[in-house]
Amino acid sequence: MTEAFSTYTLWFVNDSGYAGEVCVYQQPDSQQNYETLAWMVTGANPSVQVEFTWSSEFDFLWVQYGPTRAQQVKPATSLGSLIDITYNDFGFTFGPIQTHAEAGRLVVSSDGTIPTHADAVAGIGMGGAGTFAGQLRPNARMPFTPSAALTCLITFGNSRVQVNDRLDPATLNPSGKIQYSGTNRIMTARLDDANTWRITPGPPQSSATTASTGGVKVPRTTLHYVAGRGLV
Structure with missing residues (x-):
């Protein structure tokens, strides 16, 4: 019997002030001795936001x-x-x-x-x-044994990894943890200028859809990324 699948979204908002590579991976189960793979990876300049989407298939x-x-x-x-x-x-x-x-x-x-x-x-x-x-x-x-609850982690830096590369989470920059629960299928992970992750439910707030350049508010650049395909 075919399973019913859902579409999930994770927004990454780069307010760190730095350019780098954002990598999304899933939380490993400590009782399963398998390697973690880089699931979704793309570059992101300052003030860019990335909309990651995927099917739960x-x-x-x-x-x-x-x-x-x-x-x-x-x-x-x-x-x-x-x-x-x-x-x-x-x-x-x-x-x-x-x-x-x-x-x-x-x-x-x-x-x-x-x-x-x-x-x-x-x-x-x-x-x-x-x-x-x-x-x-x-x-x-x-x-x-896939977990019933979907938990993702997101890291940002200069790791230079490709999709499906082996990851050693201990060598990555601190990761933000995103937990999906109930009917919520959209989350936002914002990295601020102190390199601190701010995880909130739903899409980016309206105040996060613009960026300040020289004191002037301008629309953010938005990248769209689909798992298994990359930027679209």
């Missing part, structure tokens, strides 16, 4: 790192799905999605064709980009 994905980077993202039909991954002369590839008995989980299963020391990961994502993954190994089974 889950995905399976694999990513091969290195000079010849490659990846595949495949929508998961529902929680309780399993997908096989194999390797051939042309690289990694997913098989058909199957159902399995582990309700509430998404499972990636690899066979003996997977290279032993592959610089590659496989895991899950949301809205077309990766969120969590594990090192690809032969003959392995990786079960992922």
Whole structure:
């Protein structure tokens, strides 16, 4: 059975006074020993605001790192799905999605064709980009249990990461924490000139839609970012 999905929005308002890169990632579960991936990434100049949007639909994905980077993202039909991954002369590839008995989980299963020391990961994502993954190994089974409550983290700086890169949250600038609850699907994360995050429900307030340049109020530049696609 196909799940019902929702559309979420996160506004980032850059009032830090600096240009940099904003990275959104999902909060890892301390009981699941998987790597966190950079989910949405874009540059933002001072006084710019970015509207991030995504669907809550889950995905399976694999990513091969290195000079010849490659990846595949495949929508998961529902929680309780399993997908096989194999390797051939042309690289990694997913098989058909199957159902399995582990309700509430998404499972990636690899066979003996997977290279032993592959610089590659496989895991899950949301809205077309990766969120969590594990090192690809032969003959392995990786079960992922997505959290029922969506919690995102947002960081800003000069991390120079790409979407689906592995992240070490401990090495990032302090992150703002965004928790979605109930029927609220829109949140705003504002970074002020003290590099402090201000997290509020809903879209940016009217006072945040303009920026001060030389004492003159001007409309902010707004960037629109869709998960899995980038700036649109």
